[in-house]
Amino acid sequence: MVQHRFGVPLMVGSMLLICIFMFVYPQASLNAALRGLSIWWDVLFPSLFPFFVISEVLLGFGIVHFIGTLLDPLMKxxxxxxxxxGFVAAxxxxxxxxxxxxxxxxxWEQKLVNREEAERLVAFTTSSDPIFLIGAVSVGFFHNPKVASILALAHYGGGLMVGLIMRFHGSKSSKPQSKADRIHGKGRLRIAFYQMHQARIQDGRGLGQLLSQAINSSLQLIIVVGGLVVFFSVILEVLTQARLMSLLYSLIHGMLQMAGLPSALSEPIVGGLFEVTLGARFAGEAGSSIPLQYKVAAAAFILSWGGLSVHAQITSILNHTNLRYLPFMVAxxxxxxxxxxxxxxLWDAVMGKDYNTVFSAPAWKTYPLTGWSMNMFSLNYRILIYILFMLLFISFIIHCFRRIRLFIKSANRK
Incomplete structure (x- = not known):
């Protein structure tokens, strides 16, 4: 009751203040909105929308159930x-x-995961995509393709470590075994096909209806994503123009000095707290007096945090579920x-000692949406196939070891 009493007026007051700042700084607001819209149209829409549609179709056809049954020995x-x-992670x-x-x-809607499992899952599967990490950040912002290797290892390796840490989140009680675990008389592949068939029957939609609904829901979601990117881009710009960010800059500045880090990194970190693209760009454009590894570390921090814009996107998606935001934020x-x-x-091992080279390359958004950029889009699909193949292979090896162990135990009993 107290939270409702003070929360609503605070939210209304904040929105009114933002509106006043937009009226006082109209040109800055317009430029920020156009910048956010450009990021959405040039990068987010072409890279995310196909995955949204494909994921909906694969769920409807039961492919996720098929892959999930095969990946149980690894993910559980x-x-x-x-x-x-495992499919969600890939x-x-x-x-x-x-x-x-x-x-x-x-x-969660299909009751394939409970709340705690879903919170674990979304905590470590929220990451930057390779197009943005390699094309925009490494080549565009840092003008250095070699930065992509250390950024990828730090970002994706850190995500897997978060997944291992999050396994301790939630109650200790284990979920009942799946059908694939309980049935030993049938092969796991046969059970996977059975689960896919059952999921397809339960869904019941034809290809035309499934594809139409997948496109419709994906368009709604991608528009929400774009709106949030534009919204937070404008908020950050008007707050900067009104000099209200100075207190936050001073706070981050002091924290960096206490940690023995360059205080000039306060601008990219503050920008990254709100919007990941702006923060990563500020990190790449930081002063030449700052060692490259500190700027890359700041970019890795920003990419993994995601920015409040990404947090808002996640919250809007999970709004109709019972998943909590706090575990996600902590993760x-x-x-x-x-x-x-x-x-x-990993810096010395990957980049070499005293590596501080900066290449001269055009900004990321000057690349056309053909040629190089299209190759980057195809890279995402290749990575998806590689990750799924690797997960399935590891899961198959684990399953074989389990079957061998069960066979040895049964032989010893006889």
């Missing part, structure tokens, strides 16, 4: 989530935020810290 022991979470890491959250919400912060630490730990 490591991350305490069903095998279908899609999330290949296509970036907020695809992992969208698929997690779909699994994002842990991921950000781990990624920054991994950047420093």
């Amino acid at each position: 022991p490591l991350f305490r989530i069903p095998g279908s979470g 899609m999330g890491y290949a296509s970036g935020y907020p695809v992992g959250a969208k698929l997690t919400a779909k699994l 994002r912060f842990i991921h950000a810290i781990i990624s920054a630490i991994l950047t420093f730990l």
Whole structure:
């Protein structure tokens, strides 16, 4: 009751203040809105929309149930989530935020995961996509393609570590075994086909209806994503113009000095707290006096945190579920810290000692949506296939070891 009493007036007052700032700084607001719209149209729409549609269709045809049954031996022991979470992880890491959250919400709707499993899943499958990490950040912002290797290791490696940490989230009681675990007389592949068939029957939609609904729901979601990107881009710009960000800059400045880090990184970190693209760009454009590894570590921190714009996207997707925001926020912060630490730990091995080279290359958004950019889009799909193949192979090896162990135990009993 107290939260409702003070929360609503605070929200209304904040929105009124933003409106006043937009009236006082109209040109800055317009430029920020156009910048956010450009990011959505040039990068987010072409990279996310196909994955949204494909994921809906695969769920309707039961492919996720098929892959989930095959991935149970890997995902349950490591991350305490069903095998279908492996498909979500592959899609999330290949296509970036907020695809992992969208698929997690779909699994929750179909009762394939409970609340705690879904919170674990969305916590470590929310990541940047390879197009943005390699093309925009490494080549465009840092003008250095070699930065992509250390950023990828720190960001995606940190995400997997968060997944291992999040396995301790929730109650200790284990979920009842799946049908694939209970039935030993039939092969797992046969059970996977059976689960896919049952899911297809239960869905019941024809191809035309399934594709039409997938496109409709994906368009609604991608428009929400674009609106949030524009909204937070404008908020950050008007608050900066009104000099209300100075207090936050001073706070981050002091914290960086206490940690022995360059205080000039306060601008990219503050920008990244709100919007990941702006923060990563500020990190790449930071002063030349700052060692490159510190700027890359700041970018890794920003990519893993995701920015409040991404947080708002995730919250809007999970709004109709019973998933809580706090575990996700804590996981994002842990991921950000781990990624920054991994950047420093792996720097010498990946980049070499005293590496501080900056290449001269055009800004990322000057690349056309053909040629190089289209190759980057195809890279996402190749990465998705590679990740799924790797997960399925590891799961198959684990399943074989389990069957051998059960065979040895039964032989010893005889």
